[in-house]
Amino acid sequence: MKNIGIITKRSDPMALDASAQLASxxxxxxxxxxxxSETARDAGIDxxxxxxxxxxxxxxxxxxxxxxxxxxxxxxxxxxxGDRDTPLMGVNVGRLGFLTEVVVDKMISTLTLIxxxxxxxxxxxxxxxxxxxxxxxxxxxxxxxxxxxxxxALARMMECEIAIDDQFAFSTRSDGLILSTPxxxxxxxxxxxGPIIHPALDAILLVPICPHTLANxxxxxxGNGCVTVTLAHDGLDRLLTLDGQTGFxxxxxxxxxxxxxxxxxxxxxxxxxxxxSVLRDKLHWWENPAYRNH
Numbered sequence: 001m002k003n004i005g006i007i008t009k010r011s012d013p014m015a016l017d018a019s020a021q022l023a024s025x026x027x028x029x030x031x032x033x034x035x036x037s038e039t040a041r042d043a044g045i046d047x048x049x050x051x052x053x054x055x056x057x058x059x060x061x062x063x064x065x066x067x068x069x070x071x072x073x074x075x076x077x078x079x080x081x082g083d084r085d086t087p088l089m090g091v092n093v094g095r096l097g098f099l100t101e102v103v104v105d106k107m108i109s110t111l112t113l114i115x116x117x118x119x120x121x122x123x124x125x126x127x128x129x130x131x132x133x134x135x136x137x138x139x140x141x142x143x144x145x146x147x148x149x150x151x152x153a154l155a156r157m158m159e160c161e162i163a164i165d166d167q168f169a170f171s172t173r174s175d176g177l178i179l180s181t182p183x184x185x186x187x188x189x190x191x192x193x194g195p196i197i198h199p200a201l202d203a204i205l206l207v208p209i210c211p212h213t214l215a216n217x218x219x220x221x222x223g224n225g226c227v228t229v230t231l232a233h234d235g236l237d238r239l240l241t242l243d244g245q246t247g248f249x250x251x252x253x254x255x256x257x258x259x260x261x262x263x264x265x266x267x268x269x270x271x272x273x274x275x276x277s278v279l280r281d282k283l284h285w286w287e288n289p290a291y292r293n294h
Contacts, residue, residue: 070094
C-alpha cells in the first residue's frame with residue numbers, strides 16, 4: 001500500500017483533527033496521502049503532506065481509504081468507491097459505529113498492523129436497487145445497508161405485495177418495508193425488530209415497519225433471489241430511502257426490485273477484532289458479570 005486516501009466527516013472537529021494527525025503520520029512513513037480539497041482546507045493539511053482532489057476521485061488514486069467519521073460517512077465513502085475495488089477501514093468519531101469500528105486512539109496502531117500485513121478482510125454484500133414505472137426503469141442504484149419503502153409522514157398505512165423471483169410471497173399493510181443486507185441488519189432493521197444477521201451469511205432481510213398484523217414478521221430470504229415490492233394503487237405519498245441518505249418518490253404501481261450486487265465491498269480489520277467483539281462493544285453485551293471475570 002503506497003497511496004492512502006482519507007475521507008472525513010468535515011462537520012466534526014474531532015474528525016478533522018484525526019485526519020490531520022493521520023495525514024502527517026502517513027507522510028512521515030513515506031506514503032502518498034490523498035484527501036478531498038475541502039478536507040485539506042478545513043483540517044489545515046499542507047499540500048506538501050497530502051494531495052487535495054475532489055472526493056469522488058479519491059478511490060481511483062488510492063490503495064486504501066481510511067474513513068474518519070460515523071457510519072454515515074462510511075456509507076458515503078462506499079458510494080464514492082462505486083465499482084472500484086478499493087478497500088475501506090473505518091475510524092469512529094460518531095455515536096455507535098458498527099462500520100467505523102476503530103476508535104481514534106487506536107487508529108495509528110491499527111494501521112501499523114495493517115501495513116505489516118496483520119489484518120483480516122471482509123467482503124460485504126451490496127444490494128442493487130431499481131425502480132420500474134410503467135415498464136420503464138426510472139432508478140438504478142446500490143446500497144450497503146438498506147433500501148426502505150415507506151409512507152410519507154402524514155399518510156395512512158401503505159399496502160404492497162412482495163414477490164421472490166416473480167413468485168408471490170405475501171402482502172403487507174404497514175408503515176413501510178426495510179430490505180436489508182446482513183451488514184444493515186444492525187441498522188434500521190434492528191430498531192424495527194429484525195434479527196442480527198452475520199455478514200458472512202448469504203441473505204436479504206425483509207423487515208416490516210409497524211405492520212398492522214402482528215403475524216407479519218421479519219423474514220430472511222435467499223441472497224441469490226430477486227425481491228420485488230409492488231405498490232398498491234391507493235394514492236398515498238411514498239418514498240424509497242436509500243441507506244438513510246437519499247430519497248426517491250414512489251407512485252401507485254411502482255415496482256422496487258432488490259437483488260444482491262455482483263460487487264462486494266472490501267473492509268479491512270485488525271486481527272484482534274472480529275464481528276462478535278464489535279457486537280459486544282457496540283451493544284454492550286460485555287456488560288455481563290460472568291464475562292467480566294474472564
